[in-house]
Amino acid sequence: MDWVSRLKQILGEDRVRDDEAHRMQYAHDESRLDQPYPPDVVVHPTGLEDVIQVMTFAEKEKIPVVPRGGGTSVTGGSLAVHGGIMLVFDQMTEIKEISPGDLMAVVQPGIVTGVFHQAVEALGLFYPPDPASLDSCSLGGNVAENAGGPRALKYGVTKHYILELEVVLPGGTVYRVGRPTKKWVAGYDLVSLLVGSEGTLGVITEITLRLLPRPPHLETLLVSFPSVQAASQAVTDIFLAGILPRTLELMDRKAIDVVREKTPPNLPPETDAILIFEVDGQEHEVSVDLERSAEIFFKHGALEILMAQNEGERARLWEARRSVLPSLEAQYPKVRSEDLVFPRTLIPQAIEMAYEVEQQTGVPLCTFGHIGDGNLHVNLLFEDEEDPKVEKALRMLYERTVTMGGTISGEHGIGFLKKKYLAIEQPPGLIQLQKAIKRVWDPGGILNPGKLFPENMGRL
């Protein structure tokens, strides 16, 4: 009997889907590669027991296992590049507990991030990590990628909100890692190791999250500037004035042009950069911060400041920023959205550097991003993913980013697409050290193989 039939015997015929149509549904993710990577079978676990059975079977038979949440990875992280079993968590979406008193929640990994936001906000609570994909990504995927988002400037990223994880290792062993308490230092911090491990160390089956009280007041501004430099200098002065906004998003001239019909009407024609600025907290603190910030923006040559008067206006001010990537994808055959991070004050130089790469390689690009934490999305626009110019542009971008003291990934992870570039940022010894850690957790190399580590350093 072949392994698929044996797995069906263990889990039941209806739980193991190997029909072509179903496998092809999971052959792509948001990296939008031309080549499909269908898994051999798709399993939709309904609880811990199913995952244990899959992981026991897969370890024994040496079959790859790829965990998958919403499939919104932009680095090919959720592709079954070596086939095998895809574990899709769309049946494990329960919120098991929300405890307002302990500021804590327990969830299954498949819950959609935006759905969880609504559930906690209805109780006056707040879960800050807000990847732009929050309507379709899952909390399990956010943990595996250590997802960030616009609010990371003030509130940090996913890793700052994970208290405890239930994780299943190859072979079916289950551990609870961390504690459901706000503090603990008992032993190594394996929660931090698992967060951002891109499904290569263990399968996450339950997440205990830290929550915050929901900030009672929020204000949103859209500020037009004559240059990226002016916007960046204003941001420095905002910090020096003791203000920590919840969000500081930047769009450059080209990004503005891409979504021109979504920007507020009559933007000043000299606008070369837009900042979206949000402050939250108690109402009186927010109004003091707003007043001071407006002075700083005008001091740095702001052309216009628009302030949202209600939720509808807030959504409209955000529309342009949220539309950049979808609009690029509608206008260009291929878009590669890079998530480079720089020391924040180098953002103007980083944008200049990116446009130099455009000039030198002929690959058009545009930039936008989370200027407050130095995270710049450089979007390469091209027709053919095999075009050597694209590879050249990527390599130049990564090398220059690292030389400037930055990193090649601030939120999307390394996955499948970036693995050959990891060595630009990390020396071979450090990569080997991480591979040794991987071997301890996954000696047979069955978990999400073909990801994270450069090919020429051996398969794992």
Ligand SMILES: Cc1cc2nc3c(=O)[nH]c(=O)nc-3n(C[C@H](O)[C@H](O)[C@H](O)COP(=O)(O)OP(=O)(O)OC[C@H]3O[C@@H](n4cnc5c(N)ncnc54)[C@H](O)[C@@H]3O)c2cc1C
């Ligand atoms: C339009 C768009 C906007 C985006 N904006 C942001 C953004 O603002 N910030 C940001 O950080 N990212 C962003 N992303 C990237 C992506 O949404 C995130 O990486 C997200 O965390 C992936 O979640 P997912 O549920 O879709 O995971 P998937 O794509 O399904 O999987 C991602 C990785 O997680 C692993 N994984 C999934 N579930 C589990 C599990 N239960 N156990 C172990 N491993 C698991 C997978 O194996 C894979 O390696 C964006 C993507 C798109 C398409």
